[in-house]
Amino acid sequence: MREIGACKIFLKSISERGGIIIQGxxxxxxxxxxxxxxxxxxxxxxxxxxxKEEKEIRKLKRLINQYIGDNGKIxxxxxxxxxxxxxxxxxxSELPPDExxxxxxxxxxxxxxxxxxxxxxxxxxxxxxxxxxxxxLNLIETFFIHSKIKNFLCILSFRxxxxxxPNPFSEILKSIETNKIQKSLITIDSLDKKSVYRxxxxxxPSSEEQIRSVTSILHKKTxxxxxxxxxxxxxxxxxxxxxxxxxSQLWKWDLEKVDSLSAADNVVNFLCDRIKELTPEIxxxxxxxxxxxxxFTLEFISKLxxxxxxxxxxxxxxxxxxxxxxxxxxxxxSIFEKSLSSERTFGFSHDRVRQAxxxxxxxxxxxxxxxxxxxTLLAIHGPQPKNRILFEITNHxxxxxxxxxxxxxxxxLTILNYKTGLQAKNLGSYESSLQYLNFALKNQEICIxxxxxxxxxILETAETEYLLNNYERAISLLGLxxxxxxxxxxxxxxNMIRVRLYSxxxxxxxxxxxxxxxxxxxxxxIPSSRFKINLALFKELFLxxxxxxxxxxxxxxxxxxxxxxxxxxxxxxFADLGPSAFTYNQNLFVLLVLKIFNISLTKGISRSxxxxxxxxxxxxxxxxxxxxxxxxxSKIAMDLNERIPxxxxxxxxxxxxxxxxxxxxxxxxxxxxxxxxxxxxxxxNGDILYAGFSLQAKIQKKIFASYPIxxxxxxxxxxxxxxxxxxxxxxxxxxxxxxxxxxxxxxKTSSPNSLNDSEFQTENFERKILRDKNYTALFYYYHDLxxxxxxxxxxxxxxxxxxxxxxLIQNAFGLIPFAEFWFYYGLTILANFEEFPFSYRIIxxxxxxxxxxxxxxxxxxCPENFMGLLELLHAERxxxxxxxxEATTGYExxxxxxxxxxxxxxxALSSEIAARFHxxxxxxxxxxxxxxxxxxxxxxWGASAKVIDLKNRFAKRLNPTFYHETTQKSLTTRTRxxxxxxx
Numbered sequence: 001m002r003e004i005g006a007c008k009i010f011l012k013s014i015s016e017r018g019g020i021i022i023q024g025x026x027x028x029x030x031x032x033x034x035x036x037x038x039x040x041x042x043x044x045x046x047x048x049x050x051x052k053e054e055k056e057i058r059k060l061k062r063l064i065n066q067y068i069g070d071n072g073k074i075x076x077x078x079x080x081x082x083x084x085x086x087x088x089x090x091x092x093s094e095l096p097p098d099e100x101x102x103x104x105x106x107x108x109x110x111x112x113x114x115x116x117x118x119x120x121x122x123x124x125x126x127x128x129x130x131x132x133x134x135x136x137l138n139l140i141e142t143f144f145i146h147s148k149i150k151n152f153l154c155i156l157s158f159r160x161x162x163x164x165x166p167n168p169f170s171e172i173l174k175s176i177e178t179n180k181i182q183k184s185l186i187t188i189d190s191l192d193k194k195s196v197y198r199x200x201x202x203x204x205p206s207s208e209e210q211i212r213s214v215t216s217i218l219h220k221k222t223x224x225x226x227x228x229x230x231x232x233x234x235x236x237x238x239x240x241x242x243x244x245x246x247x248s249q250l251w252k253w254d255l256e257k258v259d260s261l262s263a264a265d266n267v268v269n270f271l272c273d274r275i276k277e278l279t280p281e282i283x284x285x286x287x288x289x290x291x292x293x294x295x296f297t298l299e300f301i302s303k304l305x306x307x308x309x310x311x312x313x314x315x316x317x318x319x320x321x322x323x324x325x326x327x328x329x330x331x332x333x334s335i336f337e338k339s340l341s342s343e344r345t346f347g348f349s350h351d352r353v354r355q356a357x358x359x360x361x362x363x364x365x366x367x368x369x370x371x372x373x374x375x376t377l378l379a380i381h382g383p384q385p386k387n388r389i390l391f392e393i394t395n396h397x398x399x400x401x402x403x404x405x406x407x408x409x410x411x412x413l414t415i416l417n418y419k420t421g422l423q424a425k426n427l428g429s430y431e432s433s434l435q436y437l438n439f440a441l442k443n444q445e446i447c448i449x450x451x452x453x454x455x456x457x458i459l460e461t462a463e464t465e466y467l468l469n470n471y472e473r474a475i476s477l478l479g480l481x482x483x484x485x486x487x488x489x490x491x492x493x494x495n496m497i498r499v500r501l502y503s504x505x506x507x508x509x510x511x512x513x514x515x516x517x518x519x520x521x522x523x524x525x526i527p528s529s530r531f532k533i534n535l536a537l538f539k540e541l542f543l544x545x546x547x548x549x550x551x552x553x554x555x556x557x558x559x560x561x562x563x564x565x566x567x568x569x570x571x572x573x574f575a576d577l578g579p580s581a582f583t584y585n586q587n588l589f590v591l592l593v594l595k596i597f598n599i600s601l602t603k604g605i606s607r608s609x610x611x612x613x614x615x616x617x618x619x620x621x622x623x624x625x626x627x628x629x630x631x632x633x634s635k636i637a638m639d640l641n642e643r644i645p646x647x648x649x650x651x652x653x654x655x656x657x658x659x660x661x662x663x664x665x666x667x668x669x670x671x672x673x674x675x676x677x678x679x680x681x682x683x684x685n686g687d688i689l690y691a692g693f694s695l696q697a698k699i700q701k702k703i704f705a706s707y708p709i710x711x712x713x714x715x716x717x718x719x720x721x722x723x724x725x726x727x728x729x730x731x732x733x734x735x736x737x738x739x740x741x742x743x744x745x746x747x748k749t750s751s752p753n754s755l756n757d758s759e760f761q762t763e764n765f766e767r768k769i770l771r772d773k774n775y776t777a778l779f780y781y782y783h784d785l786x787x788x789x790x791x792x793x794x795x796x797x798x799x800x801x802x803x804x805x806x807x808l809i810q811n812a813f814g815l816i817p818f819a820e821f822w823f824y825y826g827l828t829i830l831a832n833f834e835e836f837p838f839s840y841r842i843i844x845x846x847x848x849x850x851x852x853x854x855x856x857x858x859x860x861x862c863p864e865n866f867m868g869l870l871e872l873l874h875a876e877r878x879x880x881x882x883x884x885x886e887a888t889t890g891y892e893x894x895x896x897x898x899x900x901x902x903x904x905x906x907x908a909l910s911s912e913i914a915a916r917f918h919x920x921x922x923x924x925x926x927x928x929x930x931x932x933x934x935x936x937x938x939x940x941w942g943a944s945a946k947v948i949d950l951k952n953r954f955a956k957r958l959n960p961t962f963y964h965e966t967t968q969k970s971l972t973t974r975t976r977x978x979x980x981x982x983x
Contacts, residue, residue: 020045020119025127026136027294028351029358032436033391034135034429037126039078045115046081060118061085067110069684070647074107077387093647095686096500097467101428102686109142113149121151128351129158130169135429137172144181145725160187190224199226203233204242204251214253221263227350228267231274234323235261271356278322281307283360285315286324290358291369291396295328295347303380304372316346324353364403371400387423394420398439407445414443418457425460430467437461455486459493466501474501492518492569499576506772508584515577522570524595526588533587540594541623544616547601553632556613557639562604571596571606575649578611579689583775586810590619607646613637614656618814627664627861634661651682655690659697660814667864667901668705668816672698692731695719697815699738704816704865706905709746709942716742733769733777736760737784744788745943752945753792755784779808783821790824791909791946795831802828819858823869826851827913830876848877868897872910879917887917895933908937912950928957 014021024041049060064072064086072089075082083089095103116122124143126132132140140156143149158169176183191199197215200206206214222228236242241257244250262273275283288306289296298316302309319325328345348354361369374396381389394416397404404410421436440457448454462477478494486494498514516526527533548556562568574596582589593615600609614637621630634657641650658674675698682691699719702712716739723732740755750756762785769777782805789798802825812818829844829851836844855870875890891914898906915930931954938946951958 014121014123019121019123020048020115021123021125022115023123023125023127025294025351026129026131026133028128028131028355030293030395031131031133032395032424032432033388034133034424034427034432035078035139036133036136036388037128038132038136038139039388041124041126043079043081046079050081050084056118057085060114063114063117064111067114068107071103071107071684074104075111093645093685095648097425097428097430097463099648099686099688100426101430102688103684104428104686105139105142106683106686108139109149112143112152116149116152119151121153123153123155125155125157127157129156132169133429134431135427137169138428141172141175144176191219191226191229192224193219196224196229199229200233204253205249206251206253210253210255213255214258217255217258217261221261225267227352228270231267231270231323232261235274267352268356268359271353272360274322275324275356275360279318281311281315282319282322283357285312286319286353286357287361287365288369289325289346289348290354290361291366291373294351294354295345298344298346300376303376304369306372320346323349324357325349367400367403370396371403374400390416390420390423394436410443411446414440414446415453418453418460421460421464425464425467430464434461434464434468437464451484452487452490455481455484455490459490459497462494463497466497466504469504471501471505487566488521489566489569491521492566492573496569496573496576499573499580503576503580506774508580508773511580512577512584512588515573515581518573519570522566524570524599526591526595530585530587533585533591537587537591537594540591540598541619544594544598544601547598553636553639556601556636557643559601560604561644562606567603568606568608571600571608571612575608575611575652578615582813583811586813590623593619605640605644607644608649609644610637610641610646610649610653613640614653618656618660621661621664622814625857627661630661631657631665647681647685648687651678651685651687651690651694654678654681655694655697659694659701663701663704663816663819663862663865664858665862667862668701669902671701672705675701688726688728689731692719692723692726692728695722696731696735699735700815700817700820703738703742703905704820704903706903706907706941708940709742712742712942713739713746713748730774730777733772733774734780736765737777737781741784741788745791745945747945747948752949753788753794755788775808776811779805779811779821780817782808783812783817783824786821786828787824790828790831795828796835798824798828799832819854819866819869822851822854823873826855826873827876830873830880833880852877863897864901868894868901868903868906868910871897872906872913876913884921888914891917891930904937905941905943908934908941908943908946911937912946924957928954932958 022041022045024037024044026037030036052060068075070090071092072086073092076086076089112122143152143154193215196219197211200211200214218229218232222232236258241254242251245252262270275286284306288301288304298312301307302312307315316325320327325346326349328347374393377389377393377396378385385393397413397416404413417436417440421433421440424433424436437457437460441461446453458477458480462474465474465477474497478498481490481494495514495518499511502508502511502514519526527536574592577592578589581592593612596612597616600606600612614634617630617633617637620633621627634653637653638657641653654674655678658671658678662671662674675694678694679691682694696719699712699716702715716735719735720732720739723735737755740749740757740760743749743757744752744755748757755762766781769781782801785801786798786805789795789801805821806825809818809821812821826848829848833841833844852873855866855873858866859870871890872894875887875894878886878890891910894910895907895914898910911930911934915927915934918927918930931950935947935950938950
């Protein structure tokens with residue numbers, strides 16, 4: 001990069017103050033190479049890091065271990081010199097493409113975060129952003145939209161014409177606007193006459209009259225383009241249009257000749273004219289160099305066999321004298337060398353010079369140079385090139401395809417394109433990957449001879465199209481496999497792509513159908529009718545109990561491993577199919593879990609078997625009502641994952657344990673820390689889906705545990721930003737209604753009994769989730785409305801939403817909202833019970849019996865979480881039965897149990913219900929006592945809307961002096977409870 005003077009002075013001042021500067025540029029001819037300019041600029045930074053004091057290097061290593069964890073190999077693959085700091089790093093676990101890309105972005109985002117903590121500030125300056133590859137743009141975007149990067153200044157320069165039409169670069173500018181990132185847009189125009197005058201005055205001091213004349217002429221001919229002005233000045237010097245007079249110590253201009261110079265308003269055309277005036281040797285050399293890139297070495301050019309070394313050296317320096325090439329010294333080794341000296345490295349003085357030289361080449365010569373460069377690189381680096389070298393070789397040979405007549409070389413080029421496409425995909429550059437894979441797909445000759453290779457190319461291309469959301473093209477490519485004789489492994493792979501594709505399209509029925517077809521091919525038969533599914537479910541459940549009977553935890557975790565690829569792919573397919581199956585039919589999901597669990601016990605365990613084990617734990621907890629066994633199998637799943645490490649599975653299993661199981665056996669609060677670990681671990685492994693699930697589960701558990709509403713709102717805002725950033729619309733929609741409920745309780749919606757605000761309208765929201773068939777989000781929506789209207793004492797509305805939520809309750813299977821829904825639904829039924837006609841009382845009595853049976857069982861297993869809820873339900877049922885004494889005792893018991901558990905929201909609710917009861921019974925003093933408690937508990941929780949409502953309704957009855965005393969007592973008690981729980 002060659003900065004203008006002011007920028008150079010600015011960057012120097014940053015460096016002198018201890019800041020770190022990363023600077024680089026993108027190349028218009030290397031847009032298919034993922035992260036080309038960005039990674040190069042980071043590589044240039046590594047020697048600076050290595051030169052730091054030992055204390056600073058230790059800090060860097062500590063921060064990398066803290067923020068990047070086991071992903072250090074990603075850094076070493078791109079920045080090998082970092083191994084001097086980090087040492088050898090463990091191999092990366094295999095991940096699907098999306099998770100792999102997310103892991104890559106997460107690692108480099110955190111690396112930039114580390115550098116920002118190491119410096120004050122960190123400056124990233126990237127030039128010619130309009131030529132950046134899409135993967136680089138996506139990575140740079142993550143630097144902007146994550147607020148954890150501090151002390152960070154990003155300078156991006158681009159040419160204005162780049163944003164005129166829709167392209168990946170224009171999208172990053174939109175993202176900056178959408179995320180309200182602080183920015184300054186600085187437009188650098190062409191030089192005006194005054195600036196041209198000063199430039200000539202500094203470079204070629206002359207008489208004022210001549211300078212003014214020359215300024216006018218040059219400005220007119222160049223339109224103020226600095227590069228064009230410099231080139232015209234070189235022409236003037238070379239053609240003796242200017243001469244130096246020693247007597248006056250000034251330069252003298254031949255103004256007539258200056259005026260006769262050709263216009264240079266088009267810089268490339270002007271440079272082309274200049275190059276045409278040079279010797280044929282220089283022209284050919286510039287043409288060769290233009291095919292090689294921004295920088296190249298004398299040694300590599302000599303290997304192309306177009307020049308002998310003495311002649312080449314002479315020609316290079318002549319091009320330097322012409323100002324078209326510039327030499328570099330002590331640079332890092334060129335990408336073209338493996339063991340050659342890099343001391344004599346050259347580059348173009350400006351990208352426009354390279355563009356001009358390249359445009360002058362005849363197409364045949366251009367292809368000839370590219371072919372020779374590709375073959376030379378292949379000879380230097382061998383048949384298995386990697387990383388950037390692989391891209392360089394493939395790009396050169398692709399551009400020379402017409403000149404490659406040898407069948408062996410053409411076939412090798414097809415394989416090179418396939419390998420390059422895979423590497424681009426592994427780096428998360430799907431656009432680049434698709435270019436190379438499509439190139440490989442076009443070679444019909446090798447495809448006909450090697451059907452296995454052809455099938456693999458189709459699979460990889462189809463998957464890349466899916467990853468780019470080109471669903472129709474992906475489906476069409478997968479259709480080509482139907483006419484081929486492919487292996488079971490390839491068939492499973494194809495249907496796994498279909499499962500992911502249809503799931504992403506929200507076509508869960510087609511996703512399930514694709515998964516079941518693959519299982520059928522492997523002789524695992526799943527019935528289609530609901531009746532047969534239910535029958536098979538109980539058969540598999542019975543079989544699972546027989547197969548696992550008498551086996552210890554150690555035996556279940558140390559069954560024989562089945563690492564046969566087809567079997568492993570089948571179990572992996574189940575892991576992918578699970579979420580869609582759960583959404584489509586919960587009983588089908590249970591059947592699949594039982595089936596894979598039983599297969600793992602009989603045919604051997606695989607790397608994804610822990611998911612079946614943890615799923616089995618969920619089933620025995622919910623169906624057999626045995627949380628001890630549920631937790632047992634979840635822990636066995638974790639042990640199994642340690643035995644057969646697979647990071648993609650690890651955090652899924654831990655998510656099930658912390659989100660679905662723990663709260664049925666112990667106090668809910670420790671689960672929140674576990675979910676934080678799941679979120680961090682899932683992010684490190686690129687699993688943004690489960691990272692989002694963990695955030696959603698944490699919100700629900702914090703709500704249940706009565707965390708202050710202000711803290712809950714901060715967490716909900718953070719989660720919402722994460723969902724937007726991760727483009728996880730599914731989780732965003734699920735969490736949204738709970739976020740709005742918290743706002744309503746805090747008095748931040750249009751009214752206390754509405755979820756609506758300026759950015760949220762219930763009608764639009766419900767219409768959208770019904771259209772998207774997001775039934776999990778619909779359940780949460782109805783659940784939150786049930787709670788909202790119960791809090792607002794609109795009991796008939798609460799009942800109507802509770803009835804709707806009941807139909808969707810299986811979408812919360814095992815989660816804490818599953819219990820919370822039945823609690824509020826039970827309260828709602830009891831609040832409306834006296835208004836029911838006789839027939840309705842019979843129906844709802846049966847529902848209440850079911851609810852009480854749930855809470856009786858749950859309270860026995862975990863009294864800390866559920867006994868208070870059961871007591872409040874009991875008290876309300878006694879009220880309905882006109883058993884005044886039992887109801888009074890029940891309310892007091894519930895309040896005490898909630899106090900012991902630290903659940904202030906339920907204390908507030910119990911106190912309010914008790915106050916309502918005593919007012920109705922005419923016990924106004926007790927009613928006043930409980931309403932004061934309710935106000936103080938709601939205030940402590942942060943439910944401002946409830947506080948205002950109760951104060952307004954009971955203003956005449958309340959004694960303000962009492963508030964302060966009760967609040968202090970409540971806070972003291974709550975502090976003691978939390979202290980006891982923490983220590």
